[in-house]
Amino acid sequence: MPRYESHGLHSAQIVGQVITSKLSGSFNREGCLSWVTRLKSLIEGLDGRPFCLLIDTRDYEGGTDEALALANEFNRWLNTQPLVAKAHLITSQVLHAIAVERVPQLQYQTIKTFKCIDEAQAWLASQLSQAQETCAGTWG
DSSP: OOOOOOOSEEEEEEETTEEEEEEEEEEOHHHHHHHHHHHHHHHHTTTTOOEEEEEEEEEEEEEOHHHHHHHHHHHHHHTTTTEEEEEEEOSOHHHHHHHHHHOGGGGGSOEEEESOHHHHHHHHHHHHHHHHHHTTTTOO
16 A cells, blocks of 8 residues: 655644644645544543543645545544533634534534634633533542
8 A cells, every 4th residue: 555645734732631733734644644643642641531622723724535534533433532522723614614514523522613712722621610510520
């Protein structure tokens, strides 16, 4: 099988129980696989504790059919994890709507779009706080 160059840039970090990831450029399957592998590693490091995701797509330009299929499979896996909520930082509602249409597993998640990172972080903090109050004692 031929090896292809990875397209699309990503970064990811975790602070507390919030994973923040930035996507830039256009993604092919290999670029998306690299991103998914990084996020899964961070999530698995939480040892089953609830978490939130902040995905910064302000510099994201789209993905190939293969990348979007892989993103859908990742979100199917994500739906089996203790994900509380996901905030998407966007510049284009149209590009976000296309991504949501092409990644149907997103419909099972609590997601909100933002243009301002401070508002997104505040919303995620409130979502995490509400989840912890609701499920007190059930999460490690």
